[in-house]
Amino acid sequence: MITRRTTFGALIACVVAPLMVGCQSLPPARPAATSELNVVTSGGFNAAFDTLATRYTAETGTRIVTGHGPSMGETPNAIPARLARGEAADVVILARSGLDRLVADGKVARGTEIDLGLSKIAVAVRAGAAVPDISTPDALRATLIAAKSVAWSDSASGVYIQTTMLARLGIADQVTPKGRMIPATPVGEIVARGDAEIGFQQLSELQPVKGIRIVGLLPDSLQKVTVFSGGIVAYSPRQREARALLTYLSSPSADAAIRASGLEPAPRKARP
Structure with a gap:
C-alpha cells in the first residue's frame, strides 16, 4: 500500500513495476466520456440494447441515455409522440414500419x-397454469375460443393479432370482445398478474418477464416477423456519433446479444 511517506521516486517505480513490494497495482483506466447519445428504443429491442449500450460505453467512453417507448400507439411514451414533442433524441430503434413513417414525416x-x-410473436400464460396447445392453426383457434381472456400489445405484434390473425382464423367476432390491447405495459406483466389468461407479444419482450411461461411461437x-431498425433523428446535433453507434449495433459483434434477447440478427445483405 502507498503511504504518505512514499517518495516521488517510489511512485514512479510503482508505475513501472506495479508488482514490487509496497506498491499497489492500479486498475486499467476507462475511456474518458467524450460524448453523450440519447437513444429511444421500443420494447422488442430493449434487452439487446441494454447489453450492447453498456458494452459500447465501456469500449468508446460514449455515455448512452436510454429512453423507452412503443413503436406506435397513442400513449405519450410512444416514439412518434416523443419526436413530435422534440424530445432530446439522437437515435431511435423501433419496428421498421414505424421507422419508415418517421422518415416520411x-x-x-x-x-x-x-x-x-x-422478431417473432410468442404466446405466454401465467406460471403454473395449464399449457395450451398452439402447435397448429386449428389448435390455436380452439385455444383462443376456450380462453376466458386474451391480451396483446398496442405495438406491431398486437396490431397484427387484432387486425389480421384473428380474422384469418375466422374467430375475430368470438375473441375480440374478450381481448384487450395493452398500451405501454408489457403484456407479460398483465398475464403474470392473472388479468389475462393468454398473452401475445414479441418473444424478446416476453422473455424478461417473471411469473409467466412462454408456451412457444405462433x-x-x-407468424409475422417484425424487423426492428434504427435511424438517426433528423434534428440530432450528434449525427456522426449517432452513425457510429448504429454501425456498432449492426456489426457482427452485436449478434450474440441480439440472439440472447430472443431476436435474430437482421441479414446484412439487406442493410444499406
Whole structure:
C-alpha cells in the first residue's frame, strides 16, 4: 500500500513495476466520456440494447441515455409522440414500419435507416397454469375460443393479432370482445398478474418477464416477423456519433446479444 511517506521516486517505480513490494497495482483506466447519445428504443429491442449500450460505453467512453417507448400507439411514451414533442433524441430503434413513417414525416434522417433484428410473436400464460396447445392453426383457434381472456400489445405484434390473425382464423367476432390491447405495459406483466389468461407479444419482450411461461411461437403459417431498425433523428446535433453507434449495433459483434434477447440478427445483405 502507498503511504504518505512514499517518495516521488517510489511512485514512479510503482508505475513501472506495479508488482514490487509496497506498491499497489492500479486498475486499467476507462475511456474518458467524450460524448453523450440519447437513444429511444421500443420494447422488442430493449434487452439487446441494454447489453450492447453498456458494452459500447465501456469500449468508446460514449455515455448512452436510454429512453423507452412503443413503436406506435397513442400513449405519450410512444416514439412518434416523443419526436413530435422534440424530445432530446439522437437515435431511435423501433419496428421498421414505424421507422419508415418517421422518415416520411421528416423526423428521422432519410438514408440512415438500418435493420438490426428480426422478431417473432410468442404466446405466454401465467406460471403454473395449464399449457395450451398452439402447435397448429386449428389448435390455436380452439385455444383462443376456450380462453376466458386474451391480451396483446398496442405495438406491431398486437396490431397484427387484432387486425389480421384473428380474422384469418375466422374467430375475430368470438375473441375480440374478450381481448384487450395493452398500451405501454408489457403484456407479460398483465398475464403474470392473472388479468389475462393468454398473452401475445414479441418473444424478446416476453422473455424478461417473471411469473409467466412462454408456451412457444405462433405457428409458421400465422407468424409475422417484425424487423426492428434504427435511424438517426433528423434534428440530432450528434449525427456522426449517432452513425457510429448504429454501425456498432449492426456489426457482427452485436449478434450474440441480439440472439440472447430472443431476436435474430437482421441479414446484412439487406442493410444499406
